[in-house]
Amino acid sequence: MAKSSDSSVILSKGSESQGLGTFGGVFTPSILTILGVIMYLRFGWVVGHVGLWQTLLIVTISTSITLLTGLSISAIATDQVVRAGGAYYMISRSLGIETGGAVGIPLYLAQAFSVALYTIGFAESLVQVFPGWSQTLVALITTILVAVLALKSADIAIKAQYFIMAAIALSLVSLMLGHSVEPTTLPVTEVPGSVGFWAVLAVFFPAVTGIMAGVNMSGDLKDPQRSIPYGTLAAIGVGYVIYMVIPIFLNQWADPSTLLAEPLVMRRIARWGDIILLGVWGATLSSAIGSILGAPRVLQALARDGILPSWLKWLGRGHGPMDEPRMGTLFTLGIALAAVSIGDLNLIAPVLTMFFLTTYLVLNVSAGLETFLQSPSFRPTFKVHWSLSLLGAVGCLVVMFLINAVATVMAALIVLGIFVWLQRREMQGAWGDVRNGLWMTLVRTSLFQMQTTPDAKNWRPHLLVFSGAPTKRPHLTNLAVDLTHNRGLITLSSVLPSGARSASQQDALESTIEDYLDKQGIEAFVRLVTAPDPFSGMEKLVDAYGIGPLVPNTVLLGDTEAEHTRDRFCQMIATCHQARRNVLIFRSQPEDYPDFNPLPTNHRIDVWWGGLQTNGGLMLILAYLLRTSGRWRNADIYLNLVVANDQAKAAAEQNLESLVKSLRIGAIPRVIVARDRPFDDILTTTSKTADLVFLGLANPEDNFTEYYLDLQKRTTPLPATIFVLASEELEFAEVLQRDG
Template sequence: MPPSQPPNTSTEENKSGLGTFGGVYTPSILTILGVIMYLRFGWVVGNAGLIGTLLIVVLANSITFFTALSVCAIATDRVIRVGGAYYMISRSLGIETGGAVGIPLYFAQALSVALYTIGFAESVVTAFPHLSQLYVGLIVTVAVGILALTSASIAIKTQYVIMAAILLSLFSFYFGHPVEPTHIELWVTNKEPFWAVFAVFFPAVTGIMAGVNMSGDLRDPIRSLPIGTLAAVGTGFLIYITLPIFLAMRADSSTLIAEPLIMEQMALWGPSILLGVWGATLSSAIGSMLGAPRILQALARDGILPQWMRFLGQGSGPDDEPRIGTLVTLVVAIAAVCIGDLNLIAPVLTMFFLTTYLVLNISAAVEGFLKSPSFRPSFKVHWGFSLLGAIGCLGVMFLIDAVATLVAGIVVIGIYFWVRQRELFVTWGDVRRGIWMALLRMAILQIDHTQDTKNWRPQILVLSGAPTKRWPLIQLAQALTHNRGLITVSSVLPTGSRDVAKQAVLEQRIHSYLQRRGVQALVRLVTAPDTFDGAERLVETYGLGSIVPNTILLGDSQQLSHRDRYCQMIANLHQAQRNVIILRENPDLPDNPWDESKNRSCRIDVWWGGGMQGNGSLMLLLAYLLRSNPQWQRGEIYLKLVVMDESAVIEAKNNLDKLAQELRIGALSEVILADGRTFATILKQSSAGADFIFLGMPTPGHLFMQTYEKLQQWTKNLPTTVFVLAASGSAFEEVL
């Protein structure tokens, strides 16, 4: 039996499509050898000198080379389908980032067709002045569109003819002659600044995306993209590193600057250079006309475009060619040709291309740095090279046009958030989860179990049961954390009620419910024969390293049959060095403190009894966290203290005022004289109009259940009350 063929491999015999030379190398090298080479290379040499030009060529090609390495790494890790650069980015950094880059990249490619055909028309009108530039541009644009509509392979074959014209022009130039006696200027310092010259030349080496955009039409993209792309980059570098030597030897700097078509004067056969210019513009136009519809097709198929534009994802024929997308791109290009002047948006288009390079480099760098087991490219590249490419792209963007860079950045960020808010569902993973996992690992290993009062955060484990039944518990947890801590919503299920698989599904269902209601929280379900034992085991085992819940939030127990076990659980949680917060609500009161529609100030009463040690400082801290929530920012914290002797009122008031001032939480002190009244009576009279009441619980002991029942009696018919029991040995006075 013959060996089975490994997955993701193709052969020419069993799969149709374009090969390496026609599908990648040809469009890439023809886009690299463009109009900059013919019309601006002499200007570059004249302004920078021979050494300066060679340095520019090396720097520019280095950035392109690093980007090509990144493309090769990504392309050999997974099958690259329709969409080229967009497909790579979306499968690596997520659909939001892919859409943010892909949509501008499509328009850049589509409008580039007009840029190239207008350039072609200008050169034709220069040679034949009696022709109309607009009509020539329209005719050429329609012809390029017809080529792309007919077949990608036919368009590629047309590029072979163009390549022949460019090769003829290069041979004619290399075997040409000087135009004047000259002295080679190695370095010119009195002309244009070096980086300004660099900015003019750099677009000449940005053609590698032409081959990447054809990824969906390749027989074997994993093999063709690396070979074709690197071969095109190498060929372009050899040509660009030799051309300035010939230019510097055949004319002086002033002539090179003054004559855009100086290569025509140097060539063995002058008209060949004009043929090369025409071929360069036409090949670039064809490459853009082939690439743009494929990006549009991929954007539509992934659901990034609105629903009514999904028809743009349709393919035609056995090769799944995007003919509808090609027609749309042709309309865009014709409209741009009719406008005629694209000088204002041309820099922004260049920024979109460079943004694509930048993000591709970032994708490869992140994938390589994280070393995810799923990232196994056959073409291995160190992540440092990709990072250098990203830094180079960003630097070049600002060197070319800082304003255009900012405009492009604003557009990309705007599209990113537009795609993000649509919450698109995708079937593939991306590198973002790997980034968070790597950061999480680093953070957990850095954080030890040592208490750090300066950086204390509420890590709340909510024993809520079903969230829909005890939603105020989750509301209180969210109000106390407000993006400063973690919330875990938990529940103990009876043994045998769920298997492991169903439990995971239920956790995901609860998590989705919380997200829909705007709550960012983790979810943890456990099974146990006894609810209280399950809750205690959950507190004991839940967490990762030193990241464990420091505060347990639960609801008040009204069932007499469970009262003893409930109080025993509180005592056990206290012994486990956890803060315990119990929410006691009064369902008979019509006033709901969580009603966001009521625009009024909130009153929070904190009953001060034990001083800064233990419960007192934790209650003040929780009250401050509650008021820091946007819903309660207009609230007031009242720090209340009961004294038995009238002579102690003034001193107690001064002490409370001093304490409130030192703590800087804006609390208002209130000293109440008992005057023979019990604390229960004072509590009911003083806090009847509050929204929240904070009361400390005594340390659990032999009679803790009776003490807890007394607290319940005291707060009967009162507004929402929070019982607080600080962990033993806590130092919340230092947090405050």
Template sequence: MKFISWVKKKNSTDLEEDNGKLGTFGGVFVPSLLTILGVIMYLRFGWVVGNVGLFGTLIIVTLSTSITFLTALSIAAISTDQVVKTGGAYYMISRSLGIETGGAVGIPLFLAQALSVALYVIGFAESLTEVFPAFNIKVVGIVVTVLISLLALYSTQATIKTQYFILAAIALSLISLLLGKPLEDTQIEMWGAPAHRSENFWVVFAVFFPAVTGIMAGVNLSGDLKNPSKSIPKGTFMAVGVGYIIYMLLPIILAGRADATTLLTEPLIMRRLAWWGDAILLGVWGATLSSAVGSLLGAPRILQALASDRVLPHYLQWLGRGNGKYNIPRAGTLLTMVLAIVAVYLGNLDIIAPVLSMFFLTTYGVLNIAAGVENLLGSPSFRPSFRVHWFFSFLGAIGCLAVMFLINATATVVAAFFVSMIFIWLKRRGIQTAFGDVRRGVWLAIARSALLRVNKVADPKNWRPNILILSGAPTKRWHLITLGADFTGGQALMTVSTVIKAPDVAFERLQKMEDNIREFLQSRRIQALVRVVNAEDPFVGGERLVSMYGIGGLVPNTVMLGDTQEMEHHQPYCDMIRHFYQARRNVIIVRAEEDASFGDRKRIDLWWGGLNKNGGLMLLMAYLLQNSLNWQHADVVVKMVVSDESAVDKTRKNIDDILHNMRVKFERQVIVSNGRSFWEILKHESDQADLVMLGLAEPNEDFLTYYESLSEKTAHLPPTVFVLAAQELDFKDVLL
């Protein structure tokens, strides 16, 4: 009676918080401890001791609790860095690792919590029918599910109050066991039954481990706590500590009062060992009911957070609404109740139970990863008042993964597949959030490490085109962007840039234009960086951009742009090309109509003059183009003009040798001029090509005259690419 009066006193002070919200004891400690002291303690702990003995059990309890404790450390770090709102583990993961990761873990976690209600209720009903055989298991299960659901719908505080009585029943059962006496004369079993009559150590470990994984029960009530940052770590540590002490004392009692054979064969051995045996039944019933209540409180709140963040489809957004003064998720509670009733009616959850356990362990593992990554990155925004070294968080994650495979490798793979499918689904939906996450910090750390290791000297073995496209407005020269994307093929960098002809433009306007272009490209599945600059003259701006854009050794090595049709722009345009060449940037000029679609993309004519300089780069770019998705069915025809028949065989052999050594599937064609000019041959031979590739002469002082003549002579060709190699690199070393 003194204990019950103390509970009532504690209950009144614990719930008399701001706005009626929960404190540490009632909101975190009690739900977590009651889930830890569950049915495994009553029905399977004697079996554990019987199999591995006292010493082995103490090792199992310590190892299991260590993994839970490491997870609790990670939870403490995250919860003391941010205000944890409704959603518990889902909320913490989504705000650290992103909405997709949070949703991929949160949706299975909700299902696991909802179906766990049925698991615990069925366990309660089965134990009740053992005492009262006239009762029907399914009827009892459905009635109990409805009753606890109605209580949760009425008031979270009222539901928590019932857990105090359950705690009292469990305490009474443990006291009764402590006051009991030995069942038979026996020596303390240090190592359990003989090997031929007992299970393997790791099999026993896998059976016991779920007993200590109840710390989410308190975390799931984060939205109902007065001070989550204080209550979650404190209440979780208290529950883990008290649970550990109890689980370390119980094996001593069991091993000293019954031999291994008895412990192995009698699931309710505690009832025979206790001073008042029926108190153990009260404990079993209390343990199953408390676990069911904890899951019933947690599942709807996870669902509420998922709906509020728009992770769920739009037609389920109503599940995000809360009701009443305390924002009770009644719609989510009703849905959880329906799922639990259906599961109780079906009756057998043995098939999916292992997968549900994997979902819980996945949540613990991801929480450890979130805390570890946050600590490892050392972001200025991550300032938890409870600090944990990243090593311990990652150790906890490894422990969770190891236990998952120990318990059930098949269920682990199934759970991983399910989580992965949800992640891919959420990623494709492209959910926009108002909160940041750690992913950008991860990529920045990787980028920093890579940039510091990238050599400024070009390496032929690892050369790729880093293309800067001077596109102007993307909609006007979309063919430049699509062709650039085909050249990079998702394996190299591409930047889409625009120069605004205006000396004074507000920085905010430039940023807004970059954002608009970026969204435009993403909507068309083009992966590219974006840069918008302003200048008094677009040609001067282009020169300035090429000279200054990039960081460290990672600067664009190739500039891609369209040609110019206006006569007054020819001089500054040619000066700009000369500037690019002097800056050692390869130049690709694409001459095509604004709406160019490059025909059927079936044939590329490459007019070749040899392997050196332009010739090597042209072959390389043609190879990249042929390996792109859009040009994968195109034939690349290497064409070369010779003056007479005597040079044909030798030229063919040289080209064949080069193409063979390049290991590419290009065709070749050697054409005899027979007195015709190159331009006449070019027009005749490439009239039906989808793309023509030509080399560009080095820009000298008379480059303007050369370029105007070139434009005139190639005016009637299909879309044409002019290639100018300027990089200090022998492209022959890349090709051969």
């Protein structure tokens, strides 16, 4: 079983004074990724199609979803110490290592390929100014230089972003000091308003999805719990203000046709047009720097947690006082250079956007669940109501489908595939997560919603199996599995002598049994109790095991031939009956019941019929459940009824055939004429070739021990036999005959 190491214990090697602050570590990379190429090259297109007021509405809707995600991030960040890995770290510590890895691996790849996307975008814009340059060569050189900057140190890379921020700020000032422009002379290929509101929103939305750039620097921050919420929310707020102001100038200074025909219309509007080019170049380079800084840190956390295959463990190494992921940066550079060499990443770009939005969605779900469950361990200083987080998750999902439904499905399949792969590796984190709390809440709610009285429509056996060690009585475990179909509950129980084992030894034995069941693919609980004798322990479990309405309704145990324990055995049957627990006594040797491998078809089950009332209905239900299980698939169920003479046979056959037809369980009616033969002879002669026999058991009353001893003697010649005693306050005939 693979077990991850807890990267939360791998502390940054530097002191707090060496960490990045809120402005440099979170706000700067976030705002520079938000104010990207869409602002420069597509904002005019947005205004040209939907006009000013709908543009402002699009900005508000898009930013609202990002704001809700930012609030969720702030709640998680102020509850836990956020180490390297940013969003991956938060998700894995909340929803579990499988979910964290399923989101973290695609998130890393998206960031790694984003480096290539941004450097190719930078190269394209540069080649437009210098047509003689090679776009691929420029992109390759730019990618290497960006990686070298990141390798030198995150601090230097962040300082480089200050100059880029200055260039973007100057370009915005130049735009706002601009002027009206003459209508375009270029051919207009699109008619204003030809693209709908939601389609335009889908184009604009990626412009507000840059908040991960700051979160991914979590391992390099001086105070992540303070910097992440303040820096992230500040970047969202500043970005919103800028995005609300720019459309006003675009709408005032250019007509819709010009906005649609000229992607770089801002260059004509601005007072100093060439500064807009600096802004475009700065936006692409800052996004590339943010990605080359963030991606290796996610990769480092994935490697340290054991998510990646063991041969990639070296990617978790850190260097220098800031524990910088140099090996991860080189690895990411290799991926980015390969992507740049391909040149055209337009086909995978939508899927990359989906990975970012999937991360946002899962972060919202994490915060929403943590807040809703109100676990004592979740104590964020930045409090957000769970409904806001889940609203953010819904918003992310809707926008994903609006942007590209096919890419959404592809991204979901990739995330699901990684999740299944990690589950099969049986990853275990050395930290708790929200899943147990979620299941506990669901179980609690379900228990209080369940009826306290048995319900015929939804009845199925919930078995308390007195199996002892399952390896010694596999036939009892197999029978329980066949009867429940992995739908009912199975509890395998064993009684240990008082004082035979310490509490730790008892826990170890329970774990051993659970491991055995897991290897056999059997879903069952294990319950061990101590008692002076086995029957006292069994009675203790029958009396006390369960919670609320969820208690075993059926007890399954093996037969006993020991004379000195027969009285106590029969007394325990009476105790189960009085406690309203159905009793199944399996009279068989282990070799008489099939092992875990399926049997061939056409085996035979004999049910000896005394009517639908009392035991008859339960026996038929159990036989039907066996017939529809894997081991007994399509076995023949013979419903045997004994009549005194030939005169009674015709009417009995007609009634039995009508009953079998109405029950729809595939039973074969068989009426047997006694002709003065004893029932024991009929039973032995008829069922000696069956594979399994069901017989009803009388209610425990006076002289029950003598009755049971006599029954054992009479059934000795039979193959594997199950004695059935229906004890629940339930008409089992109603389970079989559902009239509405």
